[in-house]
Amino acid sequence: MAEGQGDYRILHEAALRDYLAEQPDLVTLLGAEPVSWSITEVGDGNLNLVFIVKGDRGGVAVKQALPYVRLVGESWPLPLSRAHYEYLSLSKQAQLAPGLVPALRHHNEALALTVMELLEPHIIMRKGMVAGTQYPRFVDDITTFMARTLFFTSDLALSAAEKKQGIAAFAGNHALCKITEDLIFTDPYRIAEQNRWTAPYLDALAADLRDDMDLHVAISRLKLKFMASPEALLHGDLHTGSIMVTDSQTRVIDPEFAFYGPMGFDVGAVLANLLMAYFASAGHERLPGERRAFEAWVLETVEQVWTEFARKFLDLWRAGAAGDAYPASLFAGEKGAARLEAERQAYMQRLFADTVGFAAAKTIRRIFGLAHNIDFELIEDPKRRAISEARAVRLARAMMLEAGAFPTIADVTGAARKLRDWQPEFAAG
């Protein structure tokens, strides 16, 4: 891949204005007076610069990759090529799940820069959930997004040759995969400088994670699956901070971690982040029980995300899978159709087991690893925060270690419901 890093330069406000002014399509979109455009840096993610640019006719979002991790600084270099993979996956998602990702307006490979539709008045879903907002479109939109992007890039829909080309096209994004491999699948289970947690309350739990060898085997199996199971083109970072919402719209953003991996990683990411919002909710109460309706909606959403995803994925498969896996010619006739349908159910059961495991991994990393989330972080009182976190961790450990105890999504939400008022005992509390 030609990275053209030689031409790379960081575009701050003035340079960005000059650059955009040279793109006729963008000038048409924004308005003819570049000098009057407002340009605001709004990046609150961990990796990139993000600008909102507004003119008298319209606005765009501009994302530029930095050659290092923004959260940490130049000491942690990160290849600019991630902008290429983000552009590539965003293009694919736009094709497979139209209307569920921001529209692409412009891309410059050398500058690692992408210009996209400005999402307004969308907000980051995680922020809305901290405030206790329900999103009625979310289930339908996210399950359409996942079912279509995962199914149509899998062996069920593609020839083996097409699939291998896709895998190869994203193989170069290994630096972003490595972040996941380290921060999700390794560091929370060992001493690592970047780990942090709500001390002193969770100190004993953190020590326990480092000491539990069954957990280390379970997380290592998940890590190996993450590294070596290219089932479909994943978003790769599908948490509620990568989803922008209004009452009536859902947009999935930021697929720079995209690669061919296990489907359960994306589905598990959505479920984990909903479950964390659920457990965090009690910590955001000002009056006991005031967020019960929100919490009920979250658990209902957890259930529906899985059931609707599974239903849509199966419908796509039934509607005529053109891929090389499970060839139609081997399942002809009534008997074949019945046997294939049973196998489809078994396939989804295996995918559900993966999903449960990955959801657990995604939860634990947000409580003991480098990158935390505002669901918990905005609970100001550390003990209240630790209580919410301990509940989430207790569920996550069970999900990782006792996969057999969670044969259905109702078993997951049932366990979550039971933990809503569980009072952990903190040695240091």
Add this chain to the structure above:
Amino acid sequence: MAEGQGDYRILHEAALRDYLAEQPDLVTLLGAEPVSWSITEVGDGNLNLVFIVKGDRGGVAVKQALPYVRLVGESWPLPLSRAHYEYLSLSKQAQLAPGLVPALRHHNEALALTVMELLEPHIIMRKGMVAGTQYPRFVDDITTFMARTLFFTSDLALSAAEKKQGIAAFAGNHALCKITEDLIFTDPYRIAEQNRWTAPYLDALAADLRDDMDLHVAISRLKLKFMASPEALLHGDLHTGSIMVTDSQTRVIDPEFAFYGPMGFDVGAVLANLLMAYFASAGHERLPGERRAFEAWVLETVEQVWTEFARKFLDLWRAGAAGDAYPASLFAGEKGAARLEAERQAYMQRLFADTVGFAAAKTIRRIFGLAHNIDFELIEDPKRRAISEARAVRLARAMMLEAGAFPTIADVTGAARKLRDWQPEFAAG
């Protein structure tokens, strides 16, 4: 990958002589009088031209890919790039398992031509086994080859980035993978023009294979694993026709099907071809029981191939795995070491289950698909041949459908032993 197909031409004897005469290193090796070199076409495989070239100082083997499947003709085109992948994998194997593959002397990408060490007096192992010959070096050599090539290209030995680069480097070899996907994992289980079997004796069994939906699910799961489980760099066609032997040497040849796939496919290929030699043996008897010692050696070899492979693979893992899977930092101390060792055993158990399934698939395709093998084909009497084949198929079906019935390799050889004198009933017999 630059294929340079523009410069490709098929080199028959005269053109080949002229070409080799222009390569100073080869002239040194063969002898200074190109006109006196003997050049003989000996290719008995399905895909390529193979020449043996001998001069007064030495000899070489020359392999040139044809732009179509030799067995079928120009109606079945096949990319020349397979010579590139063969060269790439042979180089890797030579580095990982020195002395167990033919030494490389010369490669021309544009001509899809590779010059290798002449293996003399080695013969194709399958031919020796038809004759009832035992190979005392085989177990040690093939298990070293498999353990080292598979381990050192797996996530246990490589970083995820290196592994992804390897996967991408072989992703273009999909046309060769497709042959396997069709001929092994699909066609024998459906009506396909190229299928053939020992009719009329096996007609009912062939119909049964097309009708058994449990088998279709089992073969489809194996196919999906073959397509989407890049565990290690496989040889990809590791049958006894790809192995050349003497009493004291073993060389693995012809890795043009190489790609990153499931390890059990290579190990299963070796076991399946030994088991077929075992079942074919009765068909080659001139006096009842005259090959019993050979047959006992074959079954002992089957057991040792698995146990020695597993032992060597585990030893490499224990000796210090540098890969990103199962990181040492998660298994520190005595407790960690013990738990990791238990997981290693579980890993090998999963690999054994895969191996059993792939061995079954490799057996069935040789009896009902396009490409048969001389183990059975050289049994002249069709009914005797069908009896041997039916025994092999009965074991293979059990191995594919009842994986749980074969927890150890002794269960496989035990079942084979019991079938040695089983008399199938042929409706048409």
